[in-house]
Amino acid sequence: MEHRIRNSFLRSRVMSADEAQEWIRDGMTVGVSGFTRCGDVKAVPRALVNNIRKTGDLRRIHLYSGASLGEADSWLSSNHLVDRRSPYQSDPETRKSINRGEIRYIEQHLSHTAESFRDGNVGPIDLAIVEAVAITEDGGIIPTTSVGNSPLFVQQAKQVIVEINLSMPESLIGIHDIYLPERRPFRSPIDIRQVDDLIGYHYIPCDPEKIIGIVITDEPDSPSRMIPPDEETQQMAGYILELLEHEVRHGRLTDKLAPLQSGVGSVANAVFSGLEQSPFNQLEIYTEVMQDSVFHLFDSGKVAFASGCSFSLSQRMRDHVLSSLPQYRNQIVLRPQEISNHPEVIRRLGVIAMNAALEIDIYGNVNSTHVLGTHMMNGIGGSGDFARNAGLTIFVTKSTAKNGKVSSIVPFVSHVDHTEHDVDILVTEQGIADLRGLSPRERAKVIIENLSHPFYKDALRDYFQRASVQGGHTPHLLEEALSWHRQFKEAGDMRKLEPSVL
Amino acid sequence: MEHRIRNSFLRSRVMSADEAQEWIRDGMTVGVSGFTRCGDVKAVPRALVNNIRKTGDLRRIHLYSGASLGEADSWLSSNHLVDRRSPYQSDPETRKSINRGEIRYIEQHLSHTAESFRDGNVGPIDLAIVEAVAITEDGGIIPTTSVGNSPLFVQQAKQVIVEINLSMPESLIGIHDIYLPERRPFRSPIDIRQVDDLIGYHYIPCDPEKIIGIVITDEPDSPSRMIPPDEETQQMAGYILELLEHEVRHGRLTDKLAPLQSGVGSVANAVFSGLEQSPFNQLEIYTEVMQDSVFHLFDSGKVAFASGCSFSLSQRMRDHVLSSLPQYRNQIVLRPQEISNHPEVIRRLGVIAMNAALEIDIYGNVNSTHVLGTHMMNGIGGSGDFARNAGLTIFVTKSTAKNGKVSSIVPFVSHVDHTEHDVDILVTEQGIADLRGLSPRERAKVIIENLSHPFYKDALRDYFQRASVQGGHTPHLLEEALSWHRQFKEAGDMRKLEPSVL
Ligand SMILES: CC(C)(COP(=O)(O)OP(=O)(O)OC[C@H]1O[C@@H](n2cnc3c(N)ncnc32)[C@H](O)[C@@H]1OP(=O)(O)O)[C@@H](O)C(=O)NCCC(=O)NCCS
Numbered sequence A, B: 001m002e003h004r005i006r007n008s009f010l011r012s013r014v015m016s017a018d019e020a021q022e023w024i025r026d027g028m029t030v031g032v033s034g035f036t037r038c039g040d041v042k043a044v045p046r047a048l049v050n051n052i053r054k055t056g057d058l059r060r061i062h063l064y065s066g067a068s069l070g071e072a073d074s075w076l077s078s079n080h081l082v083d084r085r086s087p088y089q090s091d092p093e094t095r096k097s098i099n100r101g102e103i104r105y106i107e108q109h110l111s112h113t114a115e116s117f118r119d120g121n122v123g124p125i126d127l128a129i130v131e132a133v134a135i136t137e138d139g140g141i142i143p144t145t146s147v148g149n150s151p152l153f154v155q156q157a158k159q160v161i162v163e164i165n166l167s168m169p170e171s172l173i174g175i176h177d178i179y180l181p182e183r184r185p186f187r188s189p190i191d192i193r194q195v196d197d198l199i200g201y202h203y204i205p206c207d208p209e210k211i212i213g214i215v216i217t218d219e220p221d222s223p224s225r226m227i228p229p230d231e232e233t234q235q236m237a238g239y240i241l242e243l244l245e246h247e248v249r250h251g252r253l254t255d256k257l258a259p260l261q262s263g264v265g266s267v268a269n270a271v272f273s274g275l276e277q278s279p280f281n282q283l284e285i286y287t288e289v290m291q292d293s294v295f296h297l298f299d300s301g302k303v304a305f306a307s308g309c310s311f312s313l314s315q316r317m318r319d320h321v322l323s324s325l326p327q328y329r330n331q332i333v334l335r336p337q338e339i340s341n342h343p344e345v346i347r348r349l350g351v352i353a354m355n356a357a358l359e360i361d362i363y364g365n366v367n368s369t370h371v372l373g374t375h376m377m378n379g380i381g382g383s384g385d386f387a388r389n390a391g392l393t394i395f396v397t398k399s400t401a402k403n404g405k406v407s408s409i410v411p412f413v414s415h416v417d418h419t420e421h422d423v424d425i426l427v428t429e430q431g432i433a434d435l436r437g438l439s440p441r442e443r444a445k446v447i448i449e450n451l452s453h454p455f456y457k458d459a460l461r462d463y464f465q466r467a468s469v470q471g472g473h474t475p476h477l478l479e480e481a482l483s484w485h486r487q488f489k490e491a492g493d494m495r496k497l498e499p500s501v502l
């Protein structure tokens, strides 16, 4: 235990999870570690739920995290312990409660959360609970497989509880680079000029006095829910790889490309797999989340360096990575999400951003979050941080969903997360649309022709054609704009659409 | 003329506007100076139009600018000379052509345009035409009352034409700070930490060989089309000033506030006028455009420094400012719009952003551009650069338009320019809504109760209440969401709305 808690005074603060959960009071604002089910707190939330189940003494909290937690999101939500939740989740139970209006969910751009606490626009944070590999002599907290918002939570919280996770190897020490921008108005530039620039500490500085409890656990992260690539995601990846080669041929990129970002999902994984056989070399990654494919790329010698704020790995890859860290150590860094997603850095580096959409409209607006405009899927996450600031912004979606009953290319998106100004390239399994420099009417043509499913193409053409006759910079038929969604809601199938009649 | 053209070789390049316009060929991409009708090129576009009227020899161009031009936008559009137009305009003739689909208009975030040329995503630029006070010994071009995108156009263009405007006093020399970020991947931080940090040259560097023509003019800028504040804009300004005092009381701001940005418009002017009598001091401005009110604030000793990329002044204020520049010189800087609007700097400084909306919806999404979702008003301009990255983001709109026939608070905006994630505070003449930390359903309540016009309040409540019953994180009734706009389109009046019946 001396290794893991190097400050001898703090060793007296070790307690059981059951004791630690007592610190959580009704109405508290609690900031927890955890991002894409990695590095999340595990023992204390479980103890809290067990305690409440036993005693019936309900305590509802305002729960802030990096992004999605592992099982904790599900336990806390299904036991009605979450009053507010922010900034991101991807848990089926939480989703249900959000859509019933029981959990007040505030999705945020993932680079914004830290700033809003720092400015006092939300908060204050009563309690931070963070997972750690170890605590340094000075109370410094060394995170595990994600950094997320933990540095900010620890800095701002009145009290801190640490879960020391013994299943996390000490070889994780040194892969983090913890830097937080100063409170304004006296802030310096974030001096990251290349993806491998290190600018901070390898631990989260923390006054030991604030650490009121330390819980020892050994529970591993929940494995990622990665869906393996299918034929369609392979096709989409193929279009993106062709595009990148095209950009190199036209001198807009070198064969190092530009730092790559990819959202979670199977297309991103497929693109990265495709890079293994590509002509590109010495690739760099500046992303939020490192999935399995990043490590495959390391193993094939294609990647020089990867920067993220979290892992998101299958069980098998996790075991491999955690046991081989010395091999990867000099090529990886985990940063706070405020830094991995910071507009300043993303823009400076000219990142190539690849994220997934639920639906897109004929003008290139993107819905990443709301099914039928009303029901939350996950949240906007970091997609906006990257899409707005990247050098090249790509969104991918299959052209249909729900076995073809839904067209993911619609006349008018039922919810907007990213406007057409932030979208350069769109990809479906049908093809690719390069929207750079095009006006809305031009965008509509290429989106409909290149991306839509053959089954829906005529209806989209018909909509656009009739709308264009009515005029306007961005032609629409107000009475039909949302009729495709209505149709699906009422009949469970957009294919029943009768153009010009609805 | 030695003062104005200090490079003796270049004096041989002086020519008439009529000679200069010959350089403009059909199909060319032309980048011109001009921003909010200031510092725009005047003589060459006029000569082009006259020539084409005379000869019938139509030449259609791709026209890129900083933002809106003065009369040139109108001449060029009404004579069908503009094929593509980007990134912003606010001219009635141009607007008509855009909405008829004749001009292919690509609105962009104003900080994005330079980047998209630099990356080669659009372009190349065949010809830059920029207005200048003078040309230095080395060919350096000293801009006039706006900087806009001129530095980038001059840098990237194959050929450059300069309009030396003798009505622009030489005392303008020294108020510009010209800095362009490097081409990626080797880019440094933009080292502006305080609004008055100067990081560049006071001229646009230019190889004299590229300057193929110099035209001498003396035409003043078109005055701004400022609408004087009325009772309602005064009220809105009052709410904003109260909010700022409230922020100071709660320790979130000091009485210096934070650097202020304001979009063009009468509310912004009214807020700034209100600041003259406020308890705030040593104010700083980091904005796109400096309107009359900025100079009133200087005169009342309230402002320490103002940074922008353009002026936008009434005729009277313009005459005053241009004749009193030595007095303001140390307190003003004009920068390229890529810098005035850069996410990196806006975020670092924690700007307070105030911009106007056409309509907002009950969840806080903002439409700044499209009337009834289809017809372009001006363009997104810099509003997104500021809204996304500011420390505090405010949007203002009157609660109704068209003499009450339109509610500017609607169930569902007919077009999204800014999503609810980028909106902290909304203001109408009815009141103010502080949305920080609120979930969508909470936002809806405060928006409807605080901001909507009494005439429409019940209908909005009714919509929200019935939508909430149907559920979802962001409740909507798809069949009614756009019915208010339809109603206006069909009947010319939203007041004919019959809730629950449509
Ligand atoms: C948009 C997003 C949900 C897509 O995820 P994905 O796993 O690639 O998408 P899938 O195609 O598997 O679809 C997920 C679900 O949405 C449904 N769906 C997809 N498109 C749909 C549409 N147009 N309409 C309705 N439902 C749709 C699918 O049927 C599936 O439903 P199921 O879970 O009931 O089977 C996901 O990328 C996301 O949450 N993005 C926002 C955050 C983000 O971008 N983060 C990364 C930033 S770094």
Ligand SMILES: CC(C)(COP(=O)(O)OP(=O)(O)OC[C@H]1O[C@@H](n2cnc3c(N)ncnc32)[C@H](O)[C@@H]1OP(=O)(O)O)[C@@H](O)C(=O)NCCC(=O)NCCS
Residues within 6 Å of the ligand: B262, B263, B264, B265, B266, B288, B289, B355, B356, B357, B358, B359, B368, B369, B371, B372, B377, B378, B379, B380, B381, B382, B383, B386, B398, B400, B401, B402, B406, B407, B408
């Ligand atoms: C949104 C914007 C048009 C508002 O400008 P404004 O001068 O304050 O607005 P007004 O209230 O005078 O309205 C302008 C016109 O839109 C109309 N209008 C306003 N709200 C409307 C609505 N909800 N529906 C339909 N029309 C509406 C007005 O009637 C008026 O029409 P008119 O010219 O025929 O009389 C303007 O701020 C803009 O172009 N913004 C986008 C760019 C930007 O924000 N730039 C600054 C960034 S630094």
